Amino acid sequence: MESAWFDDPSLSLDLTVGPLPSPDRATKEMESDRLRVRGDSATKEEAENLEDRLNKMNEENKRLTKMLDAMYASYTDLHSRFFSLASLSPSPREASPGRKRKIDGLNVIVVDDKPNGRASELIESSPSDDSCKRWREEPKSKVTKVYVRTDPADSSLMVKDGYQWRKYGQKVTRDNPSPRAYFRCSFAPTCPVKKKVQRSAEDKSILVATYEGEHNHGHRSPGEAANGSGKNGAPYPCSVAISPSGPMITLDLTRQGPWPDVARACREMESPDFRRTLVDQMASSLVKDANFTAALATAISGRIFQHSTTD
DNA sequence: CGCATTTGACCAGCGC
């Protein structure tokens, strides 16, 4: 993503709150105020105050622009690091090269994410997998592998990805002493998605979840959908916050479907809708920022006071 | 009692 989106007129930050006019309009109104008071020596000082306020607003505007630039730089940096990791990461291979049902030709997506100590995950994806007869029945099915670091002492083969799964089988495979569990998506009866979960032979603390197919319902389980960051209703796994230490963009990768959909999330991040949402959240965070709102309130009250005194 | 999980049997692909 380049800076072009920043110049998109549809994404212009309109941080107008309440009756506060746009900067251009404010300038014109102040100019008309100045014309109205011209010749009135008693209000000349007031006009100078207005000019001071205008200058202060301009400075505030510059400061906010810098904050936005920093935020965008942070976002761009995060984005580039994300994709550089995706292109550089070695692909862990759990199966020996000579395996009959080898998994090959997988594209790799890497996600190194540890929100609140959660598992770090590495994701591979492939547009199709013809390694198995039954999977060939759905040649367009998408195969994605997710590596989830978990507690080695935890013997359960559960990978919490937000969807509801029903286990239908378990098998010990030749190349791995750990059993492999087979799951189907049970959220929708017609959902074709399947999942295999097995501990890595090399590292018992890593669960390898292989997803096959794409969900045809687009919803997570009700319980998952109701909790966490989903409560704000934003359609993207991203939130923006402005803290005293600086602006922060948080990618909440627990949102919007299972981990294999991170690739889709990346595509969504390129979309105008995502950018608009990002800007909305930036504006929302600015409004929530105490310093910003205090400055805004001061400016607004000043304007209201001036209007009431000049009318 | 209903639902999810477990587990052994069965099926089919692949290599020899």
Add this chain to the structure above:
DNA sequence: GCGCTGGTCAAATGCG
């Protein structure tokens, strides 16, 4: 064709 292997089925079992 046979044996090995991965994947699925379905009855048995467990749990709330």
